[in-house]
Every structure is written in structure tokens, then in C-alpha cells.
Amino acid sequence: MKLLSKDKQSQAQVIRFLMIDSQQNTLNVIQQGLNARFSAHGKLLDDLASFEKMLNLNWDVILYQNAYDFDFDRALEFIESKGKTIPVILLSDDIQNQPNELNKAYQKGIFDIVNPQDLQQLTVSLARATTYSRLVRKELQLTQEIDQLQQQTQNLVETTEYAVATFQEGVHVSANAQYAELFAVNDADSLIGLPLLDILQPQDQQSFKQSYKKLSRGDFSNSSFSILSQNPKAQQKQLNLQFSESNFDDEPALQLVIVTDSNTANITSNDSAFAGLDDVVQLCQQALSSQNASALVMFKINGVDPAQFKTHWNSTTLFFQALQTQLSQLAQKHAAQSTVLRIAEQSFVTVISASSAATLKNALKALAQALPSQITVGSQTFPVQLAVGFQNLSAQHDVSQIEQLLESAYQHHYNPALDMTLSLDSSDERSVDDAPSLSLSTDNSAPLSVSLGESEPAQGLTFEPSDNTSTSTVIDSTNDATLDETEKSLVAQIENNSIALHFQQLYDKEDIDAHVFEVTASFEYEQKNIAFSQFDALKRNPSLAARVDRWILIEASKRLHQFIQKCPKARILVNIHASSLQDATIQALLGKLVNLINSKYAKPLILQFNEADILMNRDRNTQVLKSIQEQGLDVAIAEFGDSIYSVHLLQQLKLAFAKLTQNFSLQLQSDEGMVELQEKIDQFREHDNNIKFLISHLDDMTAFANAWTVDVRYLQGNYYQPKQNEFVNSAS
Incomplete structure (x- = not known):
């Protein structure tokens, strides 16, 4: 920090100090002298009650000279009891001549002792103390963040259903109860110190050693793979291993999560907990309360090859998660609706709304035309055939009626190549073909x-007509005669x-x-x-x-x-x-x-x-x-x-x-x-x-x-x- 330079940047870096003294004039003289060198702002007090209250705020430095009802020993004790790390500078013009008192003050924790008349020394001491104070505060903040992350990791390990263990140099340093149970070990602590190979006992040891060697060097390009365990005590032989970087006792380590077939079954079971009818009702009610025209839209999977999911133990789950995410992004892009619910094995629904039927038609057409033909999960690509069904919404519906609406949407297939019929009046909105295309210029009617x-400099921006047209869901009234x-x-x-x-x-x-x-x-x-x-x-x-x-x-x-x-x-x-x-x-x-x-x-x-x-x-x-x-x-x-x-x-x-x-x-x-x-x-x-x-x-x-x-x-x-x-x- 440029604490000793009087430029604009250093003016912003104001040093905040708390001064304990009974004389306002002392503060004024010190602050005036300090401000000739850098920006400093002080607060004066001389009683313990005020000092206790002011410690709730952040201070760079505390200057102690004299107080009404407490000495600097009490001030240091109080700062420590508050868990604060604030350097205290003792202002004294005679303690320098008392070596015993000087040593005692430093031993008790005083950061520095300065003659208040020596503004040059006080300036240097204050700058040093401020730098130290802010570094300590930053270090404490980083330590707290690290502790928080480590605690979150530990909580995850303790509450997860997976088997988790941590290794250093190929040796167990920690393991959770699920990991011990997987290998029929009664006490997880008894695994500490045992080599990883002795527990996993992979059938292809050479291949495992090569993979582990890469992981140890920090190469996590193949951090997930499966092995067949030859450990006779292993509860399951097919083990899906997932390695990641970790720390243990502030030293680098590797963490291993083992997913078994039973875990996979649990994931599939949880994933099949589809959204309920109440969720669909709520989605419909929100749409009807905010716009003039709304429709229930259903995305249906017409074709997907089950054989393609056999390449990875979790392919099915990842596929449907990726599909739901992509459908949500499409709904947001074309209909300002990012909530897409999975209501059945191969069916998803959302509700789209607009200010008029014509705009609603444009949104539905855009959705249907943008349906993906393949879904990418990691390095794999899965072909998929999707279709869109819809049902107009004209009134609030309860749970007993929503099932009929869903059936209607499922049967009402929409083909964007054909015209769509909506019962709502569309005369108040321009069609998408008549709408002006967007422009990345300040003229609202040019293309985007x-x-x-x-x-290229900003003044040289060039814009070409776009084939993709778009229209606003907000009716343009900027040329309306009603404008004042x-x-x-x-x-x-x-x-x-x-x-x-x-x-x-x-x-x-x-x-x-x-x-x-x-x-x-x-x-x-x-x-x-x-x-x-x-x-x-x-x-x-x-x-x-x-x-x-x-x-x-x-x-x-x-x-x-x-x-x-x-x-x-x-x-x-x-x-x-x-x-x-x-x-x-x-x-x-x-x-x-x-x-x-x-x-x-x-x-x-x-x-x-x-x-x-x-x-x-x-x-x-x-x-x-x-x-x-x-x-x-x-x-x-x-x-x-x-x-x-x-x-x-x-x-x-x-x-x-x-x-x-x-x-x-x-x-x-x-x-x-x-x-x-x-x-x-x-x-x-x-x-x-x-x-x-x-x-x-x-x-x-x-x-x-x-x-x-x-x-x-x-x-x-x-x-x-x-x-x-x-x-x-x-x-x-």
C-alpha cells in the first residue's frame, strides 16, 4: 500500500485509528500532522464503555495515551477477549527513559511505543501498524474461508451415502463408515496406515497403478473409472472409483469416492421422483396471473435408444439431467420461462405466457423449431427425438383438472411447419414476420x-442483417400519441x-x-x-x-x-x-x-x-x-x-x-x-x-x-x- 504518498489512490486508502485520550486537542494535532503525509481519520474516547462499543467496528490501529477508567493493560486484555487482532501503539514521552517499563509494555503486547511529539516517527509507526493490521485481517478471512470449506467437505463425507477415503502417498489417512462397511471392516480408524492396493485389490493391478500414478502427478483427465475387486471381504466386486484433489492436515492428498451398484439404484430411485401435479398447478397459476395469453407446453421423448446408456454406470441419470437443463435454457431463451418440470419418465412440461396470442404463437413456434436432436453428456453424445404438445390455458385449474390438461397437451402435437390455431384474439400484436429485427446499434429497428x-475500435462497429428475427413481448408504444x-x-x-x-x-x-x-x-x-x-x-x-x-x-x-x-x-x-x-x-x-x-x-x-x-x-x-x-x-x-x-x-x-x-x-x-x-x-x-x-x-x-x-x-x-x-x- 502506498500509505506515504499523497495521491488520489492513497487518499482512498484512509487509515482509521481509534485514539484513547482525554484531550481533543491532542487528537487534532496528531491528525493534522498525519494528514500532511497520508489520509487518516481518528475517533477519540477515554472511557471503557465507549471503548467496548467501538471495538464492534473495524479499526486499523489503536493509539493509547490516557483513559478515564482503564489503562493500556486493560485495553490489551479487552481486545484479546473480543477476538480482535488490532495493533496498539502506546503514546508516551517518558517511558523511553524507563527500560524496565519499556520491556514490560512490549511483553504485554504493545505494537510500538512512540513519543506523540515526534510526528515523523508516529507516521512511520502508524503506516507499519496499518499494513500489519490489514494483512492479519486478510489472513484471518482466508483462514475462516478455508476452515469453512474443510468443514463443508467433512460434513459431506460424514453425511454422504457413498464410501469415501483420503490417501497420501497411496496410504489411507482417513475413511468414513460406509467405506469401512464396504470392505467388512468394523472400525474405519483401523484402515489408517494401510496401503490402498491392499484394500481395493484390483484385478488389473498394472492398469490401476498407471492410473493412480497419473492422479498423483495431478493429471485428472481420467479421474473416474471402474475396477473389479478381488478382496474377498468386499461386499461388492464392481466398484466405480472417482478420484479428486484434497487436503489432509494442510498437506496435499487424494480423495476417493466409491459408487456401487446399490448407490446407482438409489440415484435412479431418487431421480424418478418426478414433479407432482401440485407443481404443475402452481406453474399455471403464476402464468395466468401475469400475462394475457398462456399455454401448457409438453416436451415428449418420441425416440431414444436404451442401448446407448450402457456405456457408463450413470448414463441414464446424466442424460435426463442434461436434457432437462437444455429444455430449461430453450424455454428461457424463447419464452422467458426457465422452469421445466419432469413429470414422467419421458415427459417434461412448462407454461409459457405472453401479452397476446400472436406473441404466444411465435414463442411456441420458436420452441418447436429449436428442439435438440442430440444431448451431450461429458464426451458422449446421445441422439434423441423430441416433440412438442400444447394446451391453451384460459382459467385457473386445480389438481383434479390438471391431469386432463396434461392428457390434452400430450395428444395435441404441434408441428411448426404447419399453422397453429389459438382461440385467443391476436389482432393487437404484429406477427413475427412483420416485426423489425434486432440491431446492436442504438437504432431500435436495425438487425442484431x-x-x-x-x-477494431468501437466507432468502427459494423452490423449485418440477421436471418433470425425476434420480437419483444412488450408492445412498442414509444410512438404513441399518449406520450407527453x-x-x-x-x-x-x-x-x-x-x-x-x-x-x-x-x-x-x-x-x-x-x-x-x-x-x-x-x-x-x-x-x-x-x-x-x-x-x-x-x-x-x-x-x-x-x-x-x-x-x-x-x-x-x-x-x-x-x-x-x-x-x-x-x-x-x-x-x-x-x-x-x-x-x-x-x-x-x-x-x-x-x-x-x-x-x-x-x-x-x-x-x-x-x-x-x-x-x-x-x-x-x-x-x-x-x-x-x-x-x-x-x-x-x-x-x-x-x-x-x-x-x-x-x-x-x-x-x-x-x-x-x-x-x-x-x-x-x-x-x-x-x-x-x-x-x-x-x-x-x-x-x-x-x-x-x-x-x-x-x-x-x-x-x-x-x-x-x-x-x-x-x-x-x-x-x-x-x-x-x-x-x-x-x-x-
Whole structure:
């Protein structure tokens, strides 16, 4: 850390210290002297009660000079009792002349002893202590993560039905009860120290030794294979072995999981626990409550050769899992529905919805035309013949009626080569053939096919017509006569490409992910700048919101494509409306934008949604967001934390960021507020310990410095970087 340089980066690296003394003037003099060299922010107290409360926050260093009711011995004891590792610097102008007292202080755990009048020495000591403190904190965090992973692994070993053992240099170092039982051993501990070969006794020892030798060298290209055991005590002779890397007592090891035929039978049994009729009813009810036109769709396996599943012990299970996953991806891509249920051995169902019958017809046609003809599992490919059946939904159905609907869908085969009849009126929606094709340009009516060279600048993007047409599920009303003058002005500015983008860099306390920029936008009306986040008309007009979001996504991606030539690790956090999740053109656009950005690093595009908007239709939106994440995009939530449903989003989504509301930023203004803020964050972490919080509106040094004391990794505000009209890298 550049703690001794007064540049913009070091200003962001504020040193937070807690000073124990009764004189405010002492703190003022020290802080003024320190700020001439680097950014430091101190908090003064002189009583034990305040000290106990302030230890709940994160501090880099503690400076002790004098206290009302406790000495530095008590301070050290109290820090230790709290499980904290915070260096304490003792400020004294006379102890240097008392060798015995000096030695006692160091023996008790004082990090350093400094004359408070010597600001040069104090500066160096504070920088050393801060570096040490943050390294210890990071090491503790990593240790906790490792312990957590090891505990999870141990819990898995203890609760799994499989036989599991761990080896070092070919010798058992641990085994679970199932492993011991498999080889008729009464006590698993008695296996420790025995060679693996003595227990497995493979029929083809030479082949096994060659495979194990590769695994020991770290070559896991063939980590799963089967053997015939000649161990007379083995309960089963056919053993399916699965090796993986592991650790035992902090040393490299190999872990072995043995799957037997009885385990396979259990897997098949569990896999055959198909979705019930109640699940199908719930799926139908969700669709009918949100859209005008809905249909129950059934995917039927017409032909699959059972003989092809004999190549591997678990081929059948893996095949149906892969098929269900691919069908879910197709349903999400073409119908914004990612829930596909397996209801019988060779039957899957989903429910698709749209704003009109015509759009529903287009979605069903797209689904039928995109059905896979083969499923890939690992290195194997399985041919399969699939068909689609459907049944219109016009009213809520209970469990007693759903079986009849399923039978109707099974019999009602749909052939995309023939026209489909739907009983609903379709006059309010354009057909797919008349719809404009997508464009990866800010003009909403141009096509979406992209041609982009590896090093071609953003201004040189070229776009070719695409044969694949797509239409939005949100009816385009941006040219509607009902638009007011402000909205008409916005539409004109979209068409003229005169919308203003704003970029603001986030600050990462860990200095690892330092090139994330939030993208916002605004437009001009009557010489006033109107931010889209404050423009309520977009909430009332989903099609206009989708058009705005499309423009922002494309333009921001173009800018990022150009910027990553200078800053390869750059990523953007783009704010869009939750209503745009239902727009098929935007869903089709996202994957192409990732390719357009052409970043060498993973997930350069992060979509940020307002929490309240997501919660308006939580179940449907979270399903779409999960599908978006599968396309290689991260998801973030803004205005997070005030709702009682915030924790549900942490439980349902793997969020890249959770941007806290301004109410949390206001809590940084007082000591009590900071303690409450930390407690709230700790509560959130109980639902997702890996969540990355972002706190914003840090527009002055005090707010920025106080944010360092709470467990929030990313900071944002004008103190670090005001909003810019282009990418400006303040981390360099």
C-alpha cells in the first residue's frame, strides 16, 4: 500500500485509528500532522464503555495515551477477549527513559511505543501498524474461508451415502463408515496406515497403478473409472472409483469416492421422483396471473435408444439431467420461462405466457423449431427425438383438472411447419414476420447480427442483417400519441443518440477488483438534466423503459469495448428496469453484448436492478435473472436492504453486488449508527456470507473514512470519484 504518498489512490486508502485520550486537542494535532503525509481519520474516547462499543467496528490501529477508567493493560486484555487482532501503539514521552517499563509494555503486547511529539516517527509507526493490521485481517478471512470449506467437505463425507477415503502417498489417512462397511471392516480408524492396493485389490493391478500414478502427478483427465475387486471381504466386486484433489492436515492428498451398484439404484430411485401435479398447478397459476395469453407446453421423448446408456454406470441419470437443463435454457431463451418440470419418465412440461396470442404463437413456434436432436453428456453424445404438445390455458385449474390438461397437451402435437390455431384474439400484436429485427446499434429497428474484429475500435462497429428475427413481448408504444412532451423529447433524443451516459468508479478496499464502473444515464428537457432513475414515466411505460435500456446497454458496451484496450480488467455495472426482463429483444441482446465487449476476463457486464422493481414480481423476475446469470452476466441489486424481503433475494440469487440504500449511508454519521449498520450487515451475511456490499453517497472524507470501519468491501461517492462523462481510471 502506498500509505506515504499523497495521491488520489492513497487518499482512498484512509487509515482509521481509534485514539484513547482525554484531550481533543491532542487528537487534532496528531491528525493534522498525519494528514500532511497520508489520509487518516481518528475517533477519540477515554472511557471503557465507549471503548467496548467501538471495538464492534473495524479499526486499523489503536493509539493509547490516557483513559478515564482503564489503562493500556486493560485495553490489551479487552481486545484479546473480543477476538480482535488490532495493533496498539502506546503514546508516551517518558517511558523511553524507563527500560524496565519499556520491556514490560512490549511483553504485554504493545505494537510500538512512540513519543506523540515526534510526528515523523508516529507516521512511520502508524503506516507499519496499518499494513500489519490489514494483512492479519486478510489472513484471518482466508483462514475462516478455508476452515469453512474443510468443514463443508467433512460434513459431506460424514453425511454422504457413498464410501469415501483420503490417501497420501497411496496410504489411507482417513475413511468414513460406509467405506469401512464396504470392505467388512468394523472400525474405519483401523484402515489408517494401510496401503490402498491392499484394500481395493484390483484385478488389473498394472492398469490401476498407471492410473493412480497419473492422479498423483495431478493429471485428472481420467479421474473416474471402474475396477473389479478381488478382496474377498468386499461386499461388492464392481466398484466405480472417482478420484479428486484434497487436503489432509494442510498437506496435499487424494480423495476417493466409491459408487456401487446399490448407490446407482438409489440415484435412479431418487431421480424418478418426478414433479407432482401440485407443481404443475402452481406453474399455471403464476402464468395466468401475469400475462394475457398462456399455454401448457409438453416436451415428449418420441425416440431414444436404451442401448446407448450402457456405456457408463450413470448414463441414464446424466442424460435426463442434461436434457432437462437444455429444455430449461430453450424455454428461457424463447419464452422467458426457465422452469421445466419432469413429470414422467419421458415427459417434461412448462407454461409459457405472453401479452397476446400472436406473441404466444411465435414463442411456441420458436420452441418447436429449436428442439435438440442430440444431448451431450461429458464426451458422449446421445441422439434423441423430441416433440412438442400444447394446451391453451384460459382459467385457473386445480389438481383434479390438471391431469386432463396434461392428457390434452400430450395428444395435441404441434408441428411448426404447419399453422397453429389459438382461440385467443391476436389482432393487437404484429406477427413475427412483420416485426423489425434486432440491431446492436442504438437504432431500435436495425438487425442484431454483429461483425467485429479483434482490435477494431468501437466507432468502427459494423452490423449485418440477421436471418433470425425476434420480437419483444412488450408492445412498442414509444410512438404513441399518449406520450407527453417530456417522453416525446426522450424518444427523439434516443433516435438522435444524444442521451448522456455517466461513469463512476467504485473503490475496492482490497485493491483487487479496482476497475468496476457504474453506468447511469440522463437526458435534457427544457434545459434541465433528468436522470432516468428519477423519471417515473419509465415505470408507467415498460416499452419506453425497454427502449431506453436497450440504448444504454448497447452504447455502454461499445464504450467498454474501447476502454478495455487501456484497462483490460474493466467491468461495467449498468442500471436497467426490471420490466425490461420481459422484453425478448433485450434477452436476445445480452449474450451478444458479452461477445461485443470481447473482454479477456470473465463477466464484464453486470446488470443492476432496483430491489423494489424486482420484488413487484419476485418469482418470475428471479427465474429470468438466474437465466441471465447462466449467459455469463452478473446481477446486482440497487436500493437494497430496506425491505423485509431483501433476505429472500440473497437466498434466491447469487448476487455480484448489493448496493445499500442511502439510509445505510446516513448511519455513518454517528457512532451508534455505524454499530447498527454493522449489525444489519452481519444479519444479511447469515443468508449469503459471500455477498459483496456496496455503500454509496460517500461524498466527503468523513463519510468515506467511516465506511472503512464497517464490513462493506466496495465504496462509491464523489470523494473518490464524481460521475464522469467517460471512463476515468482513478485507481491507476
